[in-house]
Amino acid sequence: MTNMMRSSLLMGGLLGLGMVSLFAQGLQEWPERHLSTAEVEQHIRFLSADELGGRQPGHPGHAIAARYIATSFQAMGVQPLPGLQDYYQPIPMGRMVPPRAGHIRWGKQEWAQGGDLLSMSGEGIEGEFPAVFVGYGWIGDSTDDYAGLDLMGKVAIALQGLPEPMSPGKIIAAGRKKAAWAAERGALALIELYTLPYPWKRLMLNFTSPAPRVLPETEDTRLFHAWLNDPEEYLLRAFKEDTSVTLAVATETVRQNRFTAPNVVGVIPGRDSSLREEYVLLSAHYDHVGTGGDGPDTIYNGARDNAIGIAGLLAAARSLSEAPPRRSIILLACTAEEMGMLGSQWFVDHSPLPLSQLVYNLNYDGAGYNDRTAFTVLGYERTGIRPLIDRTAQWAHLNIIADPMPEQNLFDRSDNVSFAAAGLPCLSFSPGITEMDETILAHYHQPSDEADGLHFDYLRQLSSAFVHLARLIADQAARPFWQPDDPYYEAGRALYAD
Numbered sequence: 001m002t003n004m005m006r007s008s009l010l011m012g013g014l015l016g017l018g019m020v021s022l023f024a025q026g027l028q029e030w031p032e033r034h035l036s037t038a039e040v041e042q043h044i045r046f047l048s049a050d051e052l053g054g055r056q057p058g059h060p061g062h063a064i065a066a067r068y069i070a071t072s073f074q075a076m077g078v079q080p081l082p083g084l085q086d087y088y089q090p091i092p093m094g095r096m097v098p099p100r101a102g103h104i105r106w107g108k109q110e111w112a113q114g115g116d117l118l119s120m121s122g123e124g125i126e127g128e129f130p131a132v133f134v135g136y137g138w139i140g141d142s143t144d145d146y147a148g149l150d151l152m153g154k155v156a157i158a159l160q161g162l163p164e165p166m167s168p169g170k171i172i173a174a175g176r177k178k179a180a181w182a183a184e185r186g187a188l189a190l191i192e193l194y195t196l197p198y199p200w201k202r203l204m205l206n207f208t209s210p211a212p213r214v215l216p217e218t219e220d221t222r223l224f225h226a227w228l229n230d231p232e233e234y235l236l237r238a239f240k241e242d243t244s245v246t247l248a249v250a251t252e253t254v255r256q257n258r259f260t261a262p263n264v265v266g267v268i269p270g271r272d273s274s275l276r277e278e279y280v281l282l283s284a285h286y287d288h289v290g291t292g293g294d295g296p297d298t299i300y301n302g303a304r305d306n307a308i309g310i311a312g313l314l315a316a317a318r319s320l321s322e323a324p325p326r327r328s329i330i331l332l333a334c335t336a337e338e339m340g341m342l343g344s345q346w347f348v349d350h351s352p353l354p355l356s357q358l359v360y361n362l363n364y365d366g367a368g369y370n371d372r373t374a375f376t377v378l379g380y381e382r383t384g385i386r387p388l389i390d391r392t393a394q395w396a397h398l399n400i401i402a403d404p405m406p407e408q409n410l411f412d413r414s415d416n417v418s419f420a421a422a423g424l425p426c427l428s429f430s431p432g433i434t435e436m437d438e439t440i441l442a443h444y445h446q447p448s449d450e451a452d453g454l455h456f457d458y459l460r461q462l463s464s465a466f467v468h469l470a471r472l473i474a475d476q477a478a479r480p481f482w483q484p485d486d487p488y489y490e491a492g493r494a495l496y497a498d
């Protein structure tokens, strides 16, 4: 036996069982204490490099980022999750190609494509058609807005969304359902009257600029579906005054360029045989918004948003596979967060394991930082893990910024909200941010969000804290749960009800 063999056997023994108990006794520091700043910097510099072109789904840089994360998982000893394609959960998506022309006319009023008409999907139609107002066009437990209406060969006009406030992503998803219902009833088109609290002109820029919109594949109804901006409410008034409204319509077919983009997923089995079937889900999104604009720099590198978070996820991959906690860990690098949290929602809707086996979601996302003495948590008091957050801060020598800017409801603005809505208790972790000041806005969703100028030693400290908090949650005997007054409390009860 050579000395080298002897020492590697010794190491093997330590890594297998011995070290865990040394950690547990506090005689040995956890691996997340010894993260390498150079490695954290490597992840961030690679993912935010110009060559990755802003990591927009459907573009080569996005696929390269996914491959980087998957191969890093493999090198760090993270396993693929059974039921997926290796480390990938591919998601079918489409990039809308907006038509150049099209209009809807009623009397003297005209709404034209690119002006106050936005064609969303389906086949173009041409002719004079009777229109039917269908309210919200919704079918719920106790409502059917289509009851008693004849839509055959007609254009359905609906209010956008639902009476209760909804996120833009939900409104878009609701619109697709409405289009399917209208199609089933023989309608030729569904026109939704725009009501989002977002300036129509800016919305149009989003849909017509070179930056494409990404949509999940749906049951492909060929019904023509569009949004129409009618602030003067000409159409609504027309229906009030006259039930037989006829529209002159000439629209073009909306084409979709289809592609897939993956969530990247791995698992670290827990070390406690009685808790191993329970999973703590760690998530961070790896997509960003691609390229655009006409300045000298057109690449939105997304170093802060969210290469930093992926560096934290990879720190978890390394540290938690070296010394696994009691519960199992799922590592999820989400695609298409910037397009409305499509990747995390897809994971919820197509989970490779029962969602009730997940006990917590710890998400890492951010806009940047303006306080390097702290980490930020969104949801500090909401799931009963405040003592673990406090211990983590102490351990990492960082302060806590709890729920800054409450008026912005940041908790509901990253991937954790997909899991929260499914009932899973969660927390979003971010770099230290006190307010959306000039330091943050200078880089937030700007081409200047680059790796140069970042404080990598601080980012290593943040990664350590993120991993350590994950460890404490995964080791704690009790499962965290929503506070009784939380808006997601009932969803949580439903998720874990037998």
Ligand SMILES: [Zn+2]
Pocket: 285, 305, 306, 337, 365, 366, 414
């Ligand atoms: Zn983000």
